[in-house]
Amino acid sequence: MDRRSGVCLSLYRRLASAYPHEFRMLYGADMDRLGEDAIPAVGRQYGVWGVIRLLADIAVRLPAAYLLEIRKDVVYAVRMLVKSPGFTTAAVLSLGVGIGMCCAFLSEIQSIVKPPPGIRDPEALVTIRSGVSYPHLERYRDQHQVVAAATALLGPVPLAVAFTADRSARAERFSGHLVSPEYFSTLGVTAASGRLFSPETEKPGMAPVVVVSDRFWRMQLGADPHAVGRALRLNGRMATIVGIGPKGFLGIWPANPADLFVPVTCGASIAPELSGDPLNRPDREIFRVVLRLARA
Amino acid sequence: MMDDTNPDRFLPLHNNWFHILLTLVGNEQHGYGIMQEVLERTNGTVRIWPATLYGALQRMIADGLIEETDERPAPELDDARRRYYRLTRLGRRVLDLECERLRNMLRMAQKKRRQEAY
Numbered sequence: 089m090d091r092r093s094g095v096c097l098s099l100y101r102r103l104a105s106a107y108p109h110e111f112r113m114l115y116g117a118d119m120d121r122l123g124e125d126a127i128p129a130v131g132r133q134y135g136v137w138g139v140i141r142l143l144a145d146i147a148v149r150l151p152a153a154y155l156l157e158i159r160k161d162v163v164y165a166v167r168m169l170v171k172s173p174g175f176t177t178a179a180v181l182s183l184g185v186g187i188g189m190c191c192a193f194l195s196e197i198q199s200i201v202k203p204p205p206g207i208r209d210p211e212a213l214v215t216i217r218s219g220v221s222y223p224h225l226e227r228y229r230d231q232h233q234v235v236a237a238a239t240a241l242l243g244p245v246p247l248a249v250a251f252t253a254d255r256s257a258r259a260e261r262f263s264g265h266l267v268s269p270e271y272f273s274t275l276g277v278t279a280a281s282g283r284l285f286s287p288e289t290e291k292p293g294m295a296p297v298v299v300v301s302d303r304f305w306r307m308q309l310g311a312d313p314h315a316v317g318r319a320l321r322l323n324g325r326m327a328t329i330v331g332i333g334p335k336g337f338l339g340i341w342p343a344n345p346a347d348l349f350v351p352v353t354c355g356a357s358i359a360p361e362l363s364g365d366p367l368n369r370p371d372r373e374i375f376r377v378v379l380r381l382a383r384a
Numbered sequence: 385m386m387d388d389t390n391p392d393r394f395l396p397l398h399n400n401w402f403h404i405l406l407t408l409v410g411n412e413q414h415g416y417g418i419m420q421e422v423l424e425r426t427n428g429t430v431r432i433w434p435a436t437l438y439g440a441l442q443r444m445i446a447d448g449l450i451e452e453t454d455e456r457p458a459p460e461l462d463d464a465r466r467r468y469y470r471l472t473r474l475g476r477r478v479l480d481l482e483c484e485r486l487r488n489m490l491r492m493a494q495k496k497r498r499q500e501a502y
Contacts, residue, residue, distance in 0.1 A: 111438075111442065114442070115415075115438045115441070115442070115467070117465035117466075117467075118414065118415050118438075118465060118466055118467040119415070119434060119438055120465065121414075121415075121416070121463055121465040121466055122414075122415045122416040122419070122434050122437075123434065125416045126416060126419065126434060129420075141433070142433055142434065145433035145434065145435045145436055146433075146434060146435040148435075149435035149436065149439055150435075152439070153435075153439065156439075156442075
């Protein structure tokens with residue numbers, strides 16, 4: 089056997105050895121033996137293109153051989169399952185429950201562990217477990233060596249939303265967060281449309297405003313391109329949509345998603361949770377604080 | 385339910401299967417022998433490549449058209465790695481029916497040509 093036939097035979101054996109185990113058990117040795125006879129003969133008769141054609145035939149039929157094996161296995165498995173309906177029912181139920189539980193568990197874990205979408209450098213954010221009063225927020229903010237920015241929020245809070253100015257219009261309930269004006273800048277969130285809150289624009293006594301999530305904009309406002317500037321009735325009071333959040337952003341805690349973000353400066357007329365002037369009372373430790381740590 | 389032993393279900397027979405069955409009429413043969421005999425009988429017009437051949441053999445054994453035989457040639461002519469195949473009764477029946485079918489088709493074609501000649 090010449091060198092070229094030797095190389096081709098080696099290639100042939102490699103390809104043949106890739107066939108499914110069961111096929112190899114039955115025909116492997118015979119197929120190898122056939123290659124020893126066929127490759128020199130084909131080379132003599134058809135030249136190099138004949139040998140390439142022979143090798144191509146093995147390579148092309150390889151996936152089909154595996155599919156055939158899989159088909160046989162599937163048919164066998166189905167037959168066995170049909171023969172034992174009790175076992176099949178138990179297996180399907182346990183698999184279904186198991187997969188469902190795993191999906192739910194992983195989904196929950198992801199919502200807790202995975203950083204919410206739309207937030208810049210989420211690893212630099214920390215939160216304080218216990219409730220904090222709004223006046224104390226200033227103390228955190230003043231720690232410039234440690235804290236780059238700080239925000240407070242209250243929520244989730246239920247907000248009754250009507251889409252028309254008509255007072256008799258039916259309202260739907262949505263979850264919202266009452267946030268300090270620095271909320272979006274602390275999280276590093278940018279608006280998909282319109283503007284977000286800032287200490288310069290959100291001051292007590294100003295007309296109520298709201299930022300809606302991308303989800304709310306798509307599902308409740310029909311992705312209206314002119315949504316910014318529209319008014320919603322929130323808990324009975326008109327509030328203007330000033331911005332739309334980035335896609336996927338539902339607040340800092342995905343486990344408690346929010347579709348509406350209302351500045352705490354809007355007062356108790358929109359959010360009864362803000363009654364009793366909690367913004368100026370150090371004893372009302374009802375806010376959750378999120379801090380962005382300073383670099384280095 | 386489909387009858388596995390009904391020869392009609394294999395008709396019309398795949399070209400490669402026809403040649404393999406025809407090769408095994410009256411004698412056992414190994415893979416390379418089948419490949420060579422088909423090539424010679426068809427004057428080189430039909431070549432069943434190795435993977436195609438073994439794929440077909442596998443299916444034909446599963447369908448009961450051929451079977452492996454333990455009868456082997458004399459030791460000096462044999463190679464232990466080779467496997468020999470032979471026709472089963474069902475395979476023979478299928479081949480006969482296919483030949484009959486082809487004969488009928490040829491007869492029809494010839495009749496038509498004769499009519500055209502008049």
